[in-house]
Amino acid sequence: MKDLEYTPLLPSECGNYWIAPDGKRHRPLLPKHKKFSRLYVEGMSAAAAARKSGFTKSMIGSKVQGSAMLRTNPLVANFIIELLDKQRERADVSVDSHLTELSHLRDEAKDTGQIAAAISAEVNRGKVAGLYIDRKEVMVSKVETMSSEDLISRIQQLVDGSNMKVVNHVPDREDIISSVEEELTEGSLAKS
Numbered sequence: 001m002k003d004l005e006y007t008p009l010l011p012s013e014c015g016n017y018w019i020a021p022d023g024k025r026h027r028p029l030l031p032k033h034k035k036f037s038r039l040y041v042e043g044m045s046a047a048a049a050a051r052k053s054g055f056t057k058s059m060i061g062s063k064v065q066g067s068a069m070l071r072t073n074p075l076v077a078n079f080i081i082e083l084l085d086k087q088r089e090r091a092d093v094s095v096d097s098h099l100t101e102l103s104h105l106r107d108e109a110k111d112t113g114q115i116a117a118a119i120s121a122e123v124n125r126g127k128v129a130g131l132y133i134d135r136k137e138v139m140v141s142k143v144e145t146m147s148s149e150d151l152i153s154r155i156q157q158l159v160d161g162s163n164m165k166v167v168n169h170v171p172d173r174e175d176i177i178s179s180v181e182e183e184l185t186e187g188s189l190a191k192s
Helices: 031-041 046-052 059-072 074-091 095-112 115-128 148-160 173-186
Strands: none
Touching: 031 046, 031 059, 031 074, 046 059, 059 074, 095 115
């Protein structure tokens, strides 16, 4: 991959070919050329990528075909270089780029009124890049690690209910029914 060089190509007058600086004409990439390029960028050898993308089934033929595509087809080389650049862009997050992106999102969010969403997305991007560290402590209390006094105290709390708290006081059923009946006879729901 280090030997690949980007070749500027121009479209032909008819639009069916690309013309290299040396005058050679090259047909546009087929889907299997693109598949070959993606597999090659993912780390496969040129021969394995040629076989897997459907150029040939032969081991020897795949070596020849893969090597020839890399050496003689500037469209394939250019596509591989573009894929590698995109891969580098995705992986390239630094403090400077993070702050710059956050600044752009902040400005865009101000214009559209979606400040919280933009900042949240960028903070999450920074977390993925390792710019933020979430620290959490989990305390686990096991019976085996408790002292005898702590264990007796905890059992006593469970038995006598001293660790329970009343959240809402619910009145007796009769009180509820009588208050509803009063509202019906006196309130807006009463029959005229």
